[in-house]
Amino acid sequence: MLVVQNLTYAYTSSESFQLDVPEWECPEGRRVAIVGKSGSGKTTFLKCLAGLLQPDSGTIRWKDERVKGADERLVPGNDRIKLVHQDFGQDPHMKVVENLRKYILQHDDEARADRIQKWLNELAIEELGSRKTVQLSGGQLQRVALAQTLLAEPEVMLMDEPFSNLDPIHKQEFIPSLRRLFDRESTTLISVMHDPMDALQMAERVVVFSDGRILEEGTPEELLNAPKFLETVRLFGAVNVLPEAEYTALFGEQAVHPTIDGFRWFRPNEMKLDNLVKDYHLIRRIPMPGETWLELEVDETILVVSE
Ligand SMILES: Nc1ncnc2c1ncn2[C@@H]1O[C@H](COP(=O)(O)OP(=O)(O)OP(=O)(O)O)[C@@H](O)[C@H]1O
Secondary structure (H helix, E strand, C coil): CEEEEEEEECCCCCCCCCEEEEEEEECCCCEEEEEECCCCCHHHHHHHHCCCCCCCEEEEEECCEECCCHHHCCCCCCCCEEECCCCCCCCCCCEHHHHHHCCCCCCCHHHHHHHHHHHHHHCCCHHHCCCEHHHCCHHHHHHHHHHHHHHCCCCEEEEECCCCCCCHHHHHHHHHHHHHHHHHHCCEEEEECCCHHHHHHHCCEEEEEECCEEEEEECHHHHHHCCCCHHHHHHCCCCEEEEHHHHHHHHCCCCCCCCECCEEEECHHHCEHHHCCCCCEEEEEEEECCEEEEEEEECCEEEEEEC
């Protein structure tokens, strides 16, 4: 179990931001995604977990052992909890396999080559092994960085926006294969996800950060279908948010979701045009996979519903 208690951290040069996590737990083997607006503190939290920052207060424990902060170690970081680095100290003019070899010291050459090959195969990047690192694209480099961290066989793997450089085609191939890999290895995985929709595919639990704090946490289903905060609602894609009275005037009493702070919300695919009881002006049709969305103006309100 990873246990965080009373954790606070503030950058000396930033007065407005403070990370403040009174209590958080992550059982062994769980896949967690951290989502939230830009600047909400996701990366700062990850760096604290990795022992790369020195918390101002509080403790982080992994399997009852305290994770030391950056000031408590000669080389900041932790052997059992590793953050995947984009800038991972590889020599750009060496081949990928040669660079990766540096990270496994305890084996003979053949065993090292086998292990590197295993992870390159797992990540479907075997063809990159013989390429020079400088020749790799951002997305390829991202997967090599992942291979490098996996070679260290950490117990907890931390990833900061692991798919940010992947195109949609590679991402759709990569996410399921990575999920299977982590299922099999039962590595605890905590990753900051730039796109909350990736979080829904990848994680068993999703943590929403806001302004340095954990706003809410739940399964992908809970956060998608029954979030407690409008900020969470807005993170997960296109949505209409209307004051309750306005909603009732447009759609009657039948609600898609419970109100949050006096507002009703629904996603375009959750509301058909037929449900609208008022006249509207069609602004445009938006083609979507399997359906068409309609952008409408009703009483000076812009709505998106499905056809
Ligand atoms: N080294 C730093 N020095 C000072 N302030 C920093 C530093 N790094 C981050 N911050 C500030 O701390 C806050 C949290 O940053 P953090 O990178 O943790 O957010 P984030 O949620 O990961 O954002 P993003 O999604 O944009 O990566 C932001 O206001 C940011 O500007």
